[in-house]
Amino acid sequence: MEASTSQMQTFGQTEINWDKLDKTKFYVVGAGIFTGVTVALYPVSVVKTRLQVASKDTVEKSAVSVIRGLLRTDGIPGLYRGFGTVITGAIPARVIFLTALETTKVTAFRMIEPFKLSEPTQAAIANGIAGMTASLLSQAVFVPIDVISQKLMVQGYSGHAKYSGGLDVARKVLKSDGIRGLYRGFGLSVMTYSPSSAVWWASYGSSQRVIWRFLGHGTDLKEAAAPDTWKIVSVQAAGGIIAGATASCITTPLDTIKTRLQVMGHEKRPSTRQVVKNLIADDGWKGLYKGLGPRFFSMSAWGTSMILSYEYLKRLCVKE
Numbered sequence: 001m002e003a004s005t006s007q008m009q010t011f012g013q014t015e016i017n018w019d020k021l022d023k024t025k026f027y028v029v030g031a032g033i034f035t036g037v038t039v040a041l042y043p044v045s046v047v048k049t050r051l052q053v054a055s056k057d058t059v060e061k062s063a064v065s066v067i068r069g070l071l072r073t074d075g076i077p078g079l080y081r082g083f084g085t086v087i088t089g090a091i092p093a094r095v096i097f098l099t100a101l102e103t104t105k106v107t108a109f110r111m112i113e114p115f116k117l118s119e120p121t122q123a124a125i126a127n128g129i130a131g132m133t134a135s136l137l138s139q140a141v142f143v144p145i146d147v148i149s150q151k152l153m154v155q156g157y158s159g160h161a162k163y164s165g166g167l168d169v170a171r172k173v174l175k176s177d178g179i180r181g182l183y184r185g186f187g188l189s190v191m192t193y194s195p196s197s198a199v200w201w202a203s204y205g206s207s208q209r210v211i212w213r214f215l216g217h218g219t220d221l222k223e224a225a226a227p228d229t230w231k232i233v234s235v236q237a238a239g240g241i242i243a244g245a246t247a248s249c250i251t252t253p254l255d256t257i258k259t260r261l262q263v264m265g266h267e268k269r270p271s272t273r274q275v276v277k278n279l280i281a282d283d284g285w286k287g288l289y290k291g292l293g294p295r296f297f298s299m300s301a302w303g304t305s306m307i308l309s310y311e312y313l314k315r316l317c318v319k320e
Contacts, residue, residue, distance in 0.1 A: 016315065021102075046078075051063065082148065085149045096141060199251070203246045207239045240300070248300070256289070
């Protein structure tokens with residue numbers, strides 16, 4: 001019991017709760033920080049998406065060949081196809097996500113506190129509930145942005161149509177499919193991103209507690225000094241990598257199916273079952289894991305960069 005109490009004290013010294021934040025500063029500074037992270041890692045999403053929609057006749061079937069092809073035809077801008085659309089929609093979606101995440105996490109911790117579970121288990125449950133809730137609420141903004149940006153990412157690749165920009169995609173989708181066209185794959189997006197978010201945040205929250213315990217924090221009740229900043233950042237980074245690896249391995253098949261559904265044209269709209277059958281027919285069961293390498297790297301890199309930026313943002317925005 002003493003170790004558990006001390007561990008909670010140690011972790012309390014490293015985590016900043018929602019009620020301690022200057023919300024205005026948090027949103028304004030956060031928009032800038034997450035835009036920077038998106039700029040740095042966006043090309044990975046482009047490569048991952050192209051690999052997921054590649055047919056068996058596509059020449060470019062590896063991440064390296066996709067990058068070479070994009071650089072050869074479009075130069076550096078080719079790695080940022082659809083970026084303008086994504087960054088426009090990402091800011092409101094991120095505001096919704098982070099607000100829901102933090103408020104739900106606090107509530108979830110209070111709800112499960114009477115059950116007297118271990119600290120890692122409490123963290124996994126509370127963070128998992130918060131991650132899933134935040135993802136569900138942000139999907140209403142995110143899915144149309146996802147549909148438009150992915151069509152821009154794969155335009156001209158493996159027989160896909162070309163567009164003059166995000167507005168052109170939206171106009172053509174609305175003309176052919178109506179508002180439903182912008183929400184193609186919504187169910188699968190919810191099924192992909194909500195569990196993925198739940199797994200990611202649950203893994204992140206619990207792995208940090210386990211790592212702190214492994215490092216010896218939480219074994220001495222008299223320990224009062226907070227860990228130094230570099231140790232905190234290292235533990236957070238390790239938690240991000242573990243969370244990204246876990247979530248990518250579990251959710252890649254759903255992400256591959258969702259991506260294919262979203263980029264298909266109106267004239268050849270398949271069902272989910274047809275997409276699965278085609279993937280298995282072309283590449284066997286490993287077809288469901290197309291783009292696993294880039295997705296694994298993407299989720300680990302995005303997750304680690306995002307969580308370090310997020311934790312840094314919270315430290316910047318603590319109320320005086």
